Amino acid sequence: MPSSVMPTPRKDVGQQPPAAVSVVGLRKSYGDKTVLDGIDLHIPAGSVFALLGPNGAGKTTAVKILSTLITADAGDLHVGGHDLATDPQAVRAAIGVTGQFSAVDGLITGEENMLLMADLQHLSKHEGRQVTAELLERFDLTEAAKKPASTYSGGMKRRLDIAMTLVGNPRIIFLDEPTTGLDPRSRHNMWGIIRELVTSGVTVFLTTQYLEEADELADRIAVLNNGRIAAEGTAEELKRLIPGGHVRLRFSDPTAYRSAALALREATRDDEALSLQIPSDGSQRELRSVLDWLDSAGIEADELTVHTPDLDDVFFALTGSGMPSQTKEDVR
Numbered sequence: 001m002p003s004s005v006m007p008t009p010r011k012d013v014g015q016q017p018p019a020a021v022s023v024v025g026l027r028k029s030y031g032d033k034t035v036l037d038g039i040d041l042h043i044p045a046g047s048v049f050a051l052l053g054p055n056g057a058g059k060t061t062a063v064k065i066l067s068t069l070i071t072a073d074a075g076d077l078h079v080g081g082h083d084l085a086t087d088p089q090a091v092r093a094a095i096g097v098t099g100q101f102s103a104v105d106g107l108i109t110g111e112e113n114m115l116l117m118a119d120l121q122h123l124s125k126h127e128g129r130q131v132t133a134e135l136l137e138r139f140d141l142t143e144a145a146k147k148p149a150s151t152y153s154g155g156m157k158r159r160l161d162i163a164m165t166l167v168g169n170p171r172i173i174f175l176d177e178p179t180t181g182l183d184p185r186s187r188h189n190m191w192g193i194i195r196e197l198v199t200s201g202v203t204v205f206l207t208t209q210y211l212e213e214a215d216e217l218a219d220r221i222a223v224l225n226n227g228r229i230a231a232e233g234t235a236e237e238l239k240r241l242i243p244g245g246h247v248r249l250r251f252s253d254p255t256a257y258r259s260a261a262l263a264l265r266e267a268t269r270d271d272e273a274l275s276l277q278i279p280s281d282g283s284q285r286e287l288r289s290v291l292d293w294l295d296s297a298g299i300e301a302d303e304l305t306v307h308t309p310d311l312d313d314v315f316f317a318l319t320g321s322g323m324p325s326q327t328k329e330d331v332r
């Protein structure tokens, strides 16, 4: 967790980078159930975008539509600059997809899985072997390459799955819940892999149940609820959407604490901890005004920390899943 929160400048201010994914008015229903009710997305090339939402919100449906597996009912949809409605083949050539259900065949070896994928991508035998060796090395699977994939751990299978996706050198990758079921170490490894992909210029569209994952990886996050985008922005922008942020001042000298408490009447007191809590959205502007005010009142605290709601709070507030009962007290 960062130790303080300053608003991050929006990456899209100034010149707008080209969109890897552009979605306007996407709609999809199954029978009389509306799953996606007119959603808009703009994902700049070379960025990580995370789609969050409760179970059944429509995240997988959105990924399936954008990766040409199923069709939308309506919407102006472009992926890699290609129109999904008129040129799905070109979209397919530009993307890679790793779904919730692995494409890995457990009966054959990791290497054979890769070579099979190279064949499907119409690579020559020589190219196929070269790409396979490179990717197995990159994903730390060279040692296990000749073993049946069924003997791989969950993390290894997931790495093989992504390696298979990369055989065709896609510029845009859809990762549907890439770390579900992985232990913390494998999850962190996967985050490293995703960051590396982005460094090499790939755009990543990921869905996740883990808010921490979106917080760690995504340049921008959208929260899907009831078929609509409930909020969209950087993690910090989303956290500022909901109340609960505050600046906490801690004192070691009881006299200084008491005079500060008298001066700051709107602050919430914690007499035992000698600390005062002032409501604040954590923005630079608000923080500056709090600091100016403390200066003019001659108050000097021993410690000043900025606390903001975390993505869990945002998620619960936006998706109406009920606020967590505990107040978050970590320093962010």
Ligand SMILES: Nc1ncnc2c1ncn2[C@@H]1O[C@H](COP(=O)(O)OP(=O)(O)OP(=O)(O)O)[C@@H](O)[C@H]1O
Binding pocket: 030, 035, 053, 054, 055, 056, 057, 058, 059, 060, 061, 062
């Ligand atoms: N082929 C289908 N026929 C009918 N309903 C479907 C079909 N596919 C999905 N749905 C419904 O659409 C809604 C959205 O499903 P989807 O799998 O996109 O959600 P999700 O956000 O990915 O959920 P999860 O986090 O559980 O994977 C659900 O109510 C689901 O039951």
